[in-house]
Amino acid sequence: MTTATHNVEHIIKLTAAETAAKIASGELTAVEVTEAHLARIDAVDEKVQAFLHVDREGALAQARAVDAKRENGEKLGPLAGVPLALKDIFTTEGMPTTVGSKILEGWIPPYDATVTRKLKAADVVILGKTNMDEFAMGSSTENSAYGPTGNPWDLTKIPGGSGGGSSAALASYEAPLAIGTDTGGSIRQPAAVTGTVGVKPTYGGVSRYGMVAFSSSLDQGGPCARTVLDAALLHEVIAGHDPLDSTSIDAPVPPVVEAARNGSVAGMRVGVVKQFRGEGYQAGVLQRFDESVELMKELGAEIVELDCPSFDLALSAYYLIAPSECSSNLARFDAMRYGLRVGDDGTKSAEEVTALTREAGFGDEVKRRIILGTYALSSGYYDAYYGSAQKVRTLITQDFEKAFEKVDVIVSPTTPTTAFPIGERADDPMAMYLADLCTIPTNLAGNAAMSLPCGLAPEDGMPVGLQIIAPAMKDDRLYKVGAAVEAAFVEKWGHPLLEEAPSL
Amino acid sequence: MPGITREEVAHLARLARLELKGEELDHFAGQLDDIIGAVARVSEVADQDVPPTSHPLPLTNVMRADEVRPSLTPEQALSGAPAQEQQRFKVPRILGED
Amino acid sequence: MTVTELVSYEDALASYDPVMGLEVHVELGTKTKMFCGCSTELKQDANSQTCPTCLGLPGSLPVVNAIGVESAIKIGLALNCEIAEWCRFARKNYFYPDMPKNFQTSQYDEPIAFNGYLDVQLEDGEIFRVEIERAHMEEDTGKSLHVGGATGRIHGASHSLLDYNRAGIPLIEIVTKPIEGAGTRAPEVAKAYVAELRELIKALGVSEARMEQGQMRCDVNLSLRPHGRAEFGTRSETKNVNSLRSVERAARFEIQRHAAVLNSGGTIVQETRHFHEEDGSTTAGRIKDNAEDYRYFPEPDLVPVAPSREWVEELRRGLPELPRVRRNRLREEWGVSEHDMQSILNAGAIDPIVATIEAGADAASARKWWMGELARNANESGRDLASLPITPEQVARVTVLVKEGSLNDKLARQVIEGVLAGEGGPDDVVEKRGLKVVSDEGALGTAVDEAIAANAGIADKIRSGKVAAAGALVGAVMKATRGQADAARVRELILEKLGVTEG
Ligand SMILES: [Mg+2]
Numbered sequence A: 001m002t003t004a005t006h007n008v009e010h011i012i013k014l015t016a017a018e019t020a021a022k023i024a025s026g027e028l029t030a031v032e033v034t035e036a037h038l039a040r041i042d043a044v045d046e047k048v049q050a051f052l053h054v055d056r057e058g059a060l061a062q063a064r065a066v067d068a069k070r071e072n073g074e075k076l077g078p079l080a081g082v083p084l085a086l087k088d089i090f091t092t093e094g095m096p097t098t099v100g101s102k103i104l105e106g107w108i109p110p111y112d113a114t115v116t117r118k119l120k121a122a123d124v125v126i127l128g129k130t131n132m133d134e135f136a137m138g139s140s141t142e143n144s145a146y147g148p149t150g151n152p153w154d155l156t157k158i159p160g161g162s163g164g165g166s167s168a169a170l171a172s173y174e175a176p177l178a179i180g181t182d183t184g185g186s187i188r189q190p191a192a193v194t195g196t197v198g199v200k201p202t203y204g205g206v207s208r209y210g211m212v213a214f215s216s217s218l219d220q221g222g223p224c225a226r227t228v229l230d231a232a233l234l235h236e237v238i239a240g241h242d243p244l245d246s247t248s249i250d251a252p253v254p255p256v257v258e259a260a261r262n263g264s265v266a267g268m269r270v271g272v273v274k275q276f277r278g279e280g281y282q283a284g285v286l287q288r289f290d291e292s293v294e295l296m297k298e299l300g301a302e303i304v305e306l307d308c309p310s311f312d313l314a315l316s317a318y319y320l321i322a323p324s325e326c327s328s329n330l331a332r333f334d335a336m337r338y339g340l341r342v343g344d345d346g347t348k349s350a351e352e353v354t355a356l357t358r359e360a361g362f363g364d365e366v367k368r369r370i371i372l373g374t375y376a377l378s379s380g381y382y383d384a385y386y387g388s389a390q391k392v393r394t395l396i397t398q399d400f401e402k403a404f405e406k407v408d409v410i411v412s413p414t415t416p417t418t419a420f421p422i423g424e425r426a427d428d429p430m431a432m433y434l435a436d437l438c439t440i441p442t443n444l445a446g447n448a449a450m451s452l453p454c455g456l457a458p459e460d461g462m463p464v465g466l467q468i469i470a471p472a473m474k475d476d477r478l479y480k481v482g483a484a485v486e487a488a489f490v491e492k493w494g495h496p497l498l499e500e501a502p503s504l
Numbered sequence B: 001m002p003g004i005t006r007e008e009v010a011h012l013a014r015l016a017r018l019e020l021k022g023e024e025l026d027h028f029a030g031q032l033d034d035i036i037g038a039v040a041r042v043s044e045v046a047d048q049d050v051p052p053t054s055h056p057l058p059l060t061n062v063m064r065a066d067e068v069r070p071s072l073t074p075e076q077a078l079s080g081a082p083a084q085e086q087q088r089f090k091v092p093r094i095l096g097e098d
Numbered sequence C: 001m002t003v004t005e006l007v008s009y010e011d012a013l014a015s016y017d018p019v020m021g022l023e024v025h026v027e028l029g030t031k032t033k034m035f036c037g038c039s040t041e042l043k044q045d046a047n048s049q050t051c052p053t054c055l056g057l058p059g060s061l062p063v064v065n066a067i068g069v070e071s072a073i074k075i076g077l078a079l080n081c082e083i084a085e086w087c088r089f090a091r092k093n094y095f096y097p098d099m100p101k102n103f104q105t106s107q108y109d110e111p112i113a114f115n116g117y118l119d120v121q122l123e124d125g126e127i128f129r130v131e132i133e134r135a136h137m138e139e140d141t142g143k144s145l146h147v148g149g150a151t152g153r154i155h156g157a158s159h160s161l162l163d164y165n166r167a168g169i170p171l172i173e174i175v176t177k178p179i180e181g182a183g184t185r186a187p188e189v190a191k192a193y194v195a196e197l198r199e200l201i202k203a204l205g206v207s208e209a210r211m212e213q214g215q216m217r218c219d220v221n222l223s224l225r226p227h228g229r230a231e232f233g234t235r236s237e238t239k240n241v242n243s244l245r246s247v248e249r250a251a252r253f254e255i256q257r258h259a260a261v262l263n264s265g266g267t268i269v270q271e272t273r274h275f276h277e278e279d280g281s282t283t284a285g286r287i288k289d290n291a292e293d294y295r296y297f298p299e300p301d302l303v304p305v306a307p308s309r310e311w312v313e314e315l316r317r318g319l320p321e322l323p324r325v326r327r328n329r330l331r332e333e334w335g336v337s338e339h340d341m342q343s344i345l346n347a348g349a350i351d352p353i354v355a356t357i358e359a360g361a362d363a364a365s366a367r368k369w370w371m372g373e374l375a376r377n378a379n380e381s382g383r384d385l386a387s388l389p390i391t392p393e394q395v396a397r398v399t400v401l402v403k404e405g406s407l408n409d410k411l412a413r414q415v416i417e418g419v420l421a422g423e424g425g426p427d428d429v430v431e432k433r434g435l436k437v438v439s440d441e442g443a444l445g446t447a448v449d450e451a452i453a454a455n456a457g458i459a460d461k462i463r464s465g466k467v468a469a470a471g472a473l474v475g476a477v478m479k480a481t482r483g484q485a486d487a488a489r490v491r492e493l494i495l496e497k498l499g500v501t502e503g
């Protein structure tokens, strides 16, 4: 067997499910697959900048182990030998973990995150760590201390954020699978703007142990892929109860793979929330969204109009809760035990060194949120800000509960606009925050949501994402609906959307 | 809600141990003022009688048995230390008491 | 800082009424830390008992130790508290290098136990009720070693070395309501409260509560108000007062200091103060101004604790006999006065005495040794009775040897001295030092004969009926046998040999 160029081209375009099947059948070896993806990374990542760290040796060693298992006749898991791009927010023993921040440059954790451990146990091949907005704070990956990532559809545009490295790796065929984390939309929004699939599982569905915390009550790791089925296969690998995470759900993982294999919306009640449109929404985005709703109707869904008034306060509540929690979570970066230390010249005190290090090690967005959170939690403001934000959270949850009495899933655009040019919103935090308008309510309520491609906006030819939202613990509904919509679109377009992306 | 002043930002930066430079204080003060102005809307619900949500899922009583699990080795624990001495994390002199 | 001339204690209390608040931190004796599985064993190699969680590594998460919660509930119940049906942990945010996350996982406005009381018995037998505000769960910090300054003090140090083995060890913080109405006895109440609390904690089996090892640490908050005034004065917070005696001294000192400041027209600054063992004084620490803002909020990484009523009742049923009740029972069993029992308690001798009795000693002897020889030794060496290098079993063995006549009191004291000196158990010391009572009748008879021969005059007196003179001969024999004879038997032999009968 040869790994000729055309073979590389062929291998990298396979879905994760196909790749795993070919490895299991012996048609491809895991080493071939890994080498093909490493070659692709070599070829394009200089332009895309999706990876902060490529673990060539580790990936090949894992691939060889998979091949050896197969040769020994051992049963392989459903994603054995499939390469994956891991967001640089999960700790990896022996491999750098920076969270996109200077303050952790060169930090090599002494332990694996639960997600990392599960991926390894499932024989998934971790290619390396992907770029992200510093500490997952951002919607464009421009806040990475290591420079921005390009959107493979148009390298001058943002790949979404915070998980822009993961979405770009998928869209540029550097990896068929990726892991993201979603605090306010950081899986779904990058998926939407890169024409890929991303799922924020129910809060507590995927362990947060070893996932560097931004906002503990909102953060959730999840699968990123190019197809709904691939996302489901990855979901099943990383989800499940973890005794090391107190907020982890101690219940069976919803049957996501089964749902993805049996896509259907016939007879389902699909909600459309009136608060998810209006000012700030790009025309092409609304057009593709409306077409998606029409499509679901054609597929047999019943469309129900919903009113969720408290969603109007979601963004405000989010920008109080997330910064508050982050101001506390990021206090540990103090130059004492790990990470950057600045100004330790033998005369300065620990207090001064901590302050100097945090000043030098954190980027603007991180500092902004730390200060905002410190403010919202401080005595005198707590009730008005943090306390009220938590009440809003209750109201949003109640709106969802009422909605889900009437519908099985809710749909919306994932993000109000398509990918914007790198630099456009860089110093306009409020404009940047609007990118998460539709994704945030789900984080606040803790339920599950997916983004999948629903076409290109006519005005700029950039991908538009359709968001599907399900009740907590009903993650399988996302896949059932998502698979049906995906199949219908692929049939309509004649090919997956990503094939329309320019070659790099 | 009143706006946020440069002095307040300086105070918050001290609480958060951030050695902000002068121009940064001005820059942030302006931006934070905008952001707070926008998000202050949440206080519309301050007088509503709804319970605050601190945790998205209603879990309670998640506890572990009092059983020893392996610790890191001291080498692992200290592996990321900017400085160490006598198998301890070496830090600059500490000014205040806790 | 200006040095204020203290006001005499009596004068201070003639003008002012003290109000105290006591905050006690107890390190639980769980096998593992509060939020991770690291061992809590003391005195291990630096940083050998740490993990991502207690080091605060990025990505790590806490999980609550069930025994930590159970211990908190037991303490709450024993303090007659209500137990929360639902409560949360909160983050207390402040930077300090010995605190890995730069927040302490604690409880804020939702403590697990609240609204209780502890009755303490004062020296004169009177019961004083101390109201309990709350008992909550939290975690300890790491330990700093300050290098380059004078004797490990923070001031003047060039740098510090941090060991996080202690970081994350479970603490229960027990806070009293303002203690009013103790008057001149405030320091005594403070001491009695801490002593009673320590007994209670030990009886519950949730901690050994050794103050000298920092397992129990006390902060004494104190304010004065003029007699008749309802509002409290400004308080000072004397931190880390770590022995019963110090608690009493710190309260006393602060009463005198506050009075001096107030008398001179000054105002008390709300500040923390450091207590100094050497002279019982306190000095100013950190001023508690409004810059301090802990920004408490509910810990999002931990879910609420909602102890079921069944669990709480089960724990209530399992509570041991409470120390004061037990003490009264033992007092009757041992037949001692209230006052003696108080002394036994103050000396920390109850448990050693009980254990010694259980090991085979009679109550009177057990009490005699622990409150006599051993208490003296502990006092002289500045140690706790419990930390003396002698076990209740060894003390019991000594009392048995005395009872069977192998030792007399004088020899027994030497045996105990030997054990304390590390010469082995009582039998080893007897053996090595050759301390058996000389009961060999032949050897004793010879010694008596020699004494009679050497003291013919005295012997004659005795023969003539002056039996009282026998004492001198007994002394001579005891001297000759280096004290190892049974004095009563020697006397018998002398009288026998001289043909005299007593009475
Ligand atoms: Mg405390």
Ligand SMILES: [Zn+2]
Pocket: C033, C036, C037, C038, C049, C050, C051, C052, C053, C054, C055, C168
């Ligand atoms: Zn630990």
